[in-house]
Amino acid sequence: MNVSIEKAIELLESGEPVAFPTETVYGLGADAWNPGAIKKVFEIKGRPSDNPLIVHIASKAMVNDFATEIPEAAVKLMDACWPGPLTLIFRKKPEVLDLITAGLDTVALRWPSHALAQELIFRAGPLVAPSANTSGRPSPTKASHVTEDFGNDFPVIDGGATQIGLESTVLDISEQPFRIYRPGFIDKSKIEKITGEEVILQKKNTSGQETRSPGTKYSHYAPEAVVRWLEEGETPDQKNALYLLHSLEGKEDEHHIHYHQNFQQMASELYDRFRQADHQQLDTIIIEPFDERARKEHPITEALLNRITKAVGG
Ligand code: AMP
Numbered sequence: 001m002n003v004s005i006e007k008a009i010e011l012l013e014s015g016e017p018v019a020f021p022t023e024t025v026y027g028l029g030a031d032a033w034n035p036g037a038i039k040k041v042f043e044i045k046g047r048p049s050d051n052p053l054i055v056h057i058a059s060k061a062m063v064n065d066f067a068t069e070i071p072e073a074a075v076k077l078m079d080a081c082w083p084g085p086l087t088l089i090f091r092k093k094p095e096v097l098d099l100i101t102a103g104l105d106t107v108a109l110r111w112p113s114h115a116l117a118q119e120l121i122f123r124a125g126p127l128v129a130p131s132a133n134t135s136g137r138p139s140p141t142k143a144s145h146v147t148e149d150f151g152n153d154f155p156v157i158d159g160g161a162t163q164i165g166l167e168s169t170v171l172d173i174s175e176q177p178f179r180i181y182r183p184g185f186i187d188k189s190k191i192e193k194i195t196g197e198e199v200i201l202q203k204k205n206t207s208g209q210e211t212r213s214p215g216t217k218y219s220h221y222a223p224e225a226v227v228r229w230l231e232e233g234e235t236p237d238q239k240n241a242l243y244l245l246h247s248l249e250g251k252e253d254e255h256h257i258h259y260h261q262n263f264q265q266m267a268s269e270l271y272d273r274f275r276q277a278d279h280q281q282l283d284t285i286i287i288e289p290f291d292e293r294a295r296k297e298h299p300i301t302e303a304l305l306n307r308i309t310k311a312v313g314g
């Protein structure tokens, strides 16, 4: 159910979660100081309680309500990237609810750039906002995706299709060296340039990763259809399959989507393509792998690779 900003604020203030658009994906917002509202977020999503939430804020001043230490590098990153698709992990203040942080001594903060998100947070206060999908499903990049998962009666502010389409970069600056737990639109080289520090891109199954960012251990982003990589030398002619291609020459039709090296467009459409394939009852989604050159020239392929690998089941 589409709701206005006014209605959304009213609902949030009475402890009800509301879905809203950000530049990355739609978030399921709830008052970051209301434990009852936050519990509802976990219930609605079916989210494991050991998976911490990102607090969404609408000014640098709001950081001080949640974080104790604000390292010099964080100031540089906030100046360069906020508002925007970068989540920063800080040491937390004791009053930040354990429900949000899953008992960790850190808290994840982000100031989104989407105008509707900014207005909502500015007026309703800081909001926890995981992606507004049932846990395990692809994140929503349209209001209709939220309705698909939570039903027609669920309140959502419709802001059209989201621009970036993949979740924010999650960067831990609470300890050195800095670590990226989840790659996103703001990539490693950009962060290194801004901070002047070397940054580690944390890979799955490295020791400590699961306890330091519990969400990364869960399977994510999976449609009903099987997702797999196109094999070397394979002809893209499997029946009942959707092909997502970026470089391979060949036919283009509704089952062969070609991005012509526009990886940003591929990122912004990925989850919608996953969901559409399910609507069309296709049984397989086959994606052209990213070669060395694509990865070098298009840093967004790192984030795409991360999401697709999870959808493939790796
Ligand atoms: P979601 O909001 O569903 O896109 O997921 C939030 C992501 O942020 C998950 O991967 C969490 O593990 C990660 N996250 C949130 N808070 C923290 C934190 N305090 N420390 C490490 N990772 C966090």
Ligand code: MG
Residues within 6 Å of the ligand: 130, 131, 139
């Ligand atoms: Mg999510």
